[in-house]
Amino acid sequence: MLELADVLEARERVRETSRHTPLTYSHTYSDMTGAAVHLKLENFQRTGAFKIRGATNRVQTLSPEEQAAGVVTASAGNHAQGVALAATRAGVDSKIVMPEQAPIAKVKATRSYGAEVVLAGADYDAAAERAHEIEREEGRTYVHAFDDEHVMAGQGTIGLEILEDCLDVDTVVVPIGGGGLIAGIATAIKAKRPDVRVIGVQSTGASSAAASLEKGSVVTIDGVDTIADGIATRSIGEKTFSVIQERVDEVVTVTDEQIAMAVAHLLERSKTVVEGAGAVPLAAILFEAFDYDDGEVIVPLLSGGNIDLNMLTTVIVRGLIETGRYLKIQTVLKDQPGALEELLAIISGHRANIYAIQHDRTSRDIKMSDTEVEIDLETRGHDHVEELLEAIEDHGYAVEVLV
Structure with missing residues (x-):
């Protein structure tokens, strides 16, 4: 299983490519909730999301033969951009399969980072099927979006930064799609500060992790329906599930309406643009999806800011309606x-x-x-x-x- 040593090694590999993103105290959300809320602004990361960390760590561990053959992956957008930039910086050819309805902004950004983009399938899982076909046809290395220990370790570097920048942290709140992000962060945090709670959050329309924990094994749900496209996966990974079972304290869900309100709140009150997946942790705090005490130091991870403008318009209107x-x-x-x-x-x-x-x-x-x-x-x-x-x-x- 993934260990702290893997995360520490990953930090050295990703140091030149990823940024140490800001962590700032929010008077607004602290006053609203009674907790001491510190925002981890990973939406300020290169490519606009955390995925560059795991992608860079994976690409840096390829053998010379694997580098020469190139890489392929599937992604709804953020992992696509991370792999594209990491591969281009390493001189590795990349081919990215994205769902047909992937946000236009993410498709354009992925191409701008040097990757060839293939649009296929209705969601991440369908895109992944096509990517694995390309893997077999062209002999490329598949860079999994989450169920890969090198990817998980790269994402875990965020946990190290949170512990360094917020010494009195009590709880860290992390979005869950496939589980790679929270698996890496929980590994880093629990190894260094086992007293710190790690809370995972999913959309009710894509709650495979919550269902899997309830059953005790990985569950694949029939479909996903959420505005948080970055976490719209039908199942979490086998490897990530093992880590989540052991190291994550609780997994909760929030509705699309609550996510929309969190996006609108961040835009209006914090002047911060996040995508749906990035707003999920704050939504869990604002709508008390889990229990916390007055004065508790909570760090919600705003995991990305790559929201399509059309979706942003819809989310803003939904947020205005709900308020x-x-x-x-x-x-x-x-x-x-x-x-x-x-x-x-x-x-x-x-x-x-x-x-x-x-x-x-x-x-x-x-x-x-x-x-x-x-x-x-x-x-x-x-x-x-x-x-x-x-x-x-x-x-x-x-x-x-x-x-």
Whole structure:
């Protein structure tokens, strides 16, 4: 099994390629939770995510023959970029298979680091099948995204940095996809500070680790459905599972709505951009997915910041909806002059801002003398939403909340 010595050796191999990323105290999240929250900003890492660490360590351990044959891997995006950059820096040819729906930003970035990108399959697991075909066809070395001890050891260097930069840490919170990240971090932390808790977090739509721990063996779930594409795997690794069983204290899950709110919080309050997987640890703290004490020193690992702009837009809107700051309503008005103005006067009187208005006179659900109206509104929280809806209904309008 992976040991501390492996992580220490990995640190020397990755030192020139990866960055020692910042760890900063957050007054905002400490005040919100009562804990002492320190953000580990791995989204500031080269390639925008932690994966460069494990990829570099694996590439650095290739034999001369393996280097000459090149490497291949499968990835939803971050591991792809890590392998591409690590291989290019080592003069090794790389071919990366990514899911067909991989974020465009990650595909472009992977190509920019020097790799050939092949798009195949609906998710990571399907892409991995194609990558293994290429491995056999071309004699390349497969660089696994997580179930590889060299990769796990490279990711574990984050644990060393956390212990050095936050001497009084009580709990470290880590996202789990395939398990390589948390396996490496838990190995480093438990060897040096066995009293420090290591908490793993998954999305409820991709919770293979939680299911595996409950059963006592690796479970492959039927499919994944989450905005956190970086941890959207149907199963964790056999090697990572063994480490997680022995060294991780607890694995919890959070919903996509909670992840979206954490992304929006970080963007608005901390001016920090993270992808869904990177926000998962903070979501677990904010929504108390695990128990912690007042004043407990907690380090959530913001594992990556490579979020597609289209996804970021969706996540921001979802976050605004969940916090009561975005409202879309539908109602029916008389199709006559001044009817819309009367409704808008109520809305403006309660200080709601209008984003958009859409009229529909052709709906079969209304009388020919009426018009259906949809209005997108900026609101100031759940209390404001309730106050506004009550005022509109008190004036005789039947309101349907669309989002």
